[in-house]
Amino acid sequence: MMTFRAIQISRYASRSLFLSTHAVGSAFPHAKFRLSAVPGAVFHQGGSRSFASHAPKASEILSAVYRVRLRIAQWVWYGNLLFTKLKPILLSNSGASLIGLTLGTGSNLIYASYVNCKREQGLQSALALGSVPDVEGGRVLAERKEIKEALTTLLQPASDHSQYGMVIGSQGTGKTTLVRQVAHNHAGILYVNIQPSGVTEQEFAETVAKALHFFPRSRVWFNIVLSQLGIVTHDVEDKRKYLVQVFDEFTRQAKIYRQKTNRPPVLVLDNVNRLAAGNPGLLNILQDIAKDAADDGIFITVFVASEGQAPLQILGRSAQSRLGRVIVVKDLTKEEALRYLCHQHGKHRDIAEAVYDFTGGRIAYLKSALTQLNSGIPVLGIRQQFLDTGRDVFTKAKCMPDDEFKLVAIPLARKMLLAGAISREDFEEGAGSQTTAKRLLAVNIFTLSPYSELVVFDSKPIQLVAQEVVGNAAQRRRSWLWLW
Ligand SMILES: Nc1ncnc2c1ncn2[C@@H]1O[C@H](COP(=O)(O)OP(=O)(O)OP(=O)(O)O)[C@@H](O)[C@H]1O
Ligand SMILES: [Mg+2]
Structure with a gap:
């Protein structure tokens, strides 16, 4: 029987928990928070067996509720006490400044921490999935x-x-x-x-x-x-x-x-x-x-x-x-360009071949020609526009100093038309000096491919205009020789 009672006692909440005097200052009015205030709290160490089997749970809940209430009452009481004592100081000028400073610093600290936390999130998201902008949607792109x-x-x-x-x-x-x-x-x-x-x-x-x-x-x-x-x-x-x-x-x-x-x-x-x-x-x-x-x-x-x-x-x-x-990244091959124009954009094969003929599979030109075709411009008109743009490049190049265009660029273009491409060394030799070679490369008629070290025409329209220019120069020379 004694053993049974000892076990039951250990299941009841301790009295000391209800008193909590250890945490409260002597000034706190403990009388207001006596054990009798706990509704239905009965501290039996014996009693009937039925109470022993149900009361411990209810008692524990009540004790927990009571402890919470006690803590709140303590905080309110001490808060009041602090406010009463500090009130005269706070209402003085220096007190108000102190409050302002504390609030200002506190809010600045919270704001700075918040901004820096957001900053870190933003920085990490820059390397996250999908941070590179996609190409504009809604367009059918050539497959590569x-x-x-x-x-x-x-x-x-x-x-x-x-x-x-x-x-x-x-x-x-x-x-x-x-x-x-x-x-x-x-x-x-x-x-x-x-x-x-x-x-x-x-x-x-x-x-x-x-x-x-x-x-x-x-x-x-x-x-x-x-x-x-x-x-x-x-x-x-x-x-x-x-x-x-x-x-x-x-x-x-x-x-x-x-x-x-x-x-x-x-x-x-x-x-x-x-x-x-x-x-x-x-x-x-x-x-x-x-x-x-x-x-x-x-x-x-x-x-x-x-x-x-x-x-x-x-x-x-x-x-x-x-x-x-x-x-x-090279131009599209003829096959790729025709697939793009015919299969992906429904153009007739003859038109697609004509477009490839003056664009040479440069995707930017194919796209531009496609836009013009879709707006009703005939393919010959588009070709004319591309060649006019190429002629502008040659017109600018004709203003090169020391007549470099006539003396150097035309012979080099002639050589390139025959061979398709010439080596960097041959190009520099034909130009006469590295400086002239650089100047010629800068006028956008020729391009040096750094890996193959070959010089080629900048684009297909440029190549077509070069044919014209070289042909005209040959014609003029022939007429001049004939007159002479
Ligand atoms: N696969 C494709 N299908 C359709 N159009 C394309 C494709 N790739 C590029 N284009 C279009 O061709 C044009 C040139 O493309 P992009 O700007 O990518 O070329 P780039 O080589 O970067 O040019 P740059 O040398 O001037 O930087 C753009 O108008 C683009 O929309
Ligand atoms: Mg680019």
């Missing part, structure tokens, strides 16, 4: 399966990949569209499109910052004051160049991404030819950053450039030793 597969491998490097890459091709061959189409479907890619008006360090840094969702950390006001006074705080203002700040942040995010996925993220820099033309020094810096990041396995850079100065500059530096895969 093979090159898309090659790009997928380049944009999804293995964990031990340690080389940066390059995507090159003549203007309008569809590099940007392809890169965005592929990158849009994969995580871990930061796509930066260099704007024509964004080639200074600051402008470029702003473009990267936008893609990365980067903005400087929000700081608490006393950090700002202390750093203004020259007193170092744990959160000093970042006074380094904006480009360095942005790349440091990208490096930090790249490390986080790498840790999470065991794969290096990829930084795609599109239109680097704009840097080669407007700020070649910055392109050199970016190539060095790309080399170091690839060496350390932090991130992989992919440079996207039109053929011309940019790939030549990249290939001409020692940092090119870490250049890995180079993907050349």
Whole structure:
């Protein structure tokens, strides 16, 4: 019987829990919160067996409720006491200032923490799935399966990949569209499109910052004051160049991404030819950053450039030793172009062949011709427009200094029409000097393909106009000889 009672006792709530005097100061009016205030609380250590089997649960609940009430009453009481004591101080001028300062600092602290938390979320989401903008929807694009597969491998490097890459091709061959189409479907890619008006360090840094969702950390006001006074705080203002700040942040995010996925993220820099033309020094810096990041396995850079100065500059530096895969985006083959025009856009084969004849499978031209066909312009009229644009290029080139066009460009064009392409060496020899060769390449009649080191006509319309120009020159020479 004694054993039974001992077990029952242990199941009842302890009296001391109801008193709680250990936590309350002596001034607290305990009399108001006596045990008798607990409704139905009866502390029997014996009693009937039926009470022993049901009461413990009810008693425990009541005791818990009572304890909560007691705590609330204590807080209210102490609150009142504090308010009464502090009231005169708070109503004084210095008291009000203190309250203002405390509230101001507190809200500033909460706001800064909130903004910085949002900032971190934004930064991490920049490398998340689908952060690369897709090509505009609603268009039927030419299928380019093979090159898309090659790009997928380049944009999804293995964990031990340690080389940066390059995507090159003549203007309008569809590099940007392809890169965005592929990158849009994969995580871990930061796509930066260099704007024509964004080639200074600051402008470029702003473009990267936008893609990365980067903005400087929000700081608490006393950090700002202390750093203004020259007193170092744990959160000093970042006074380094904006480009360095942005790349440091990208490096930090790249490390986080790498840790999470065991794969290096990829930084795609599109239109680097704009840097080669407007700020070649910055392109050199970016190539060095790309080399170091690839060496350390932090991130992989992919440079996207039109053929011309940019790939030549990249290939001409020692940092090119870490250049890995180079993907050349070429014009569509005749078969691909006809499939695009006939099967994907329902054009008659004769029309499609005529369009291919003056566009040479350059996707930008095919798309433009298609738009004009759809608006009712006959194919001969479109051809005429393309040739007129090509003639404009030659007209500008005719203004070249020292009569370079007549003396050098026409013989080179003649040679190219016969051979299809000429080597870089032959081109420079025909031009007479490297400077003239450079000037000729800059007038957009000829293009040097950096990988094959072959010089070709810039596009099919240019080739067609070159035929005209070379033919006219030969005709004039013949007439002149005849007269003589
Ligand atoms: N696969 C495709 N199908 C249909 N149209 C395309 C395709 N790829 C590109 N285009 C169109 O061709 C034009 C040129 O494409 P894009 O800008 O991608 O070429 P690019 O090589 O990046 O040009 P640039 O050398 O000037 O940077 C654009 O109008 C684009 O919409
Ligand atoms: Mg482009």
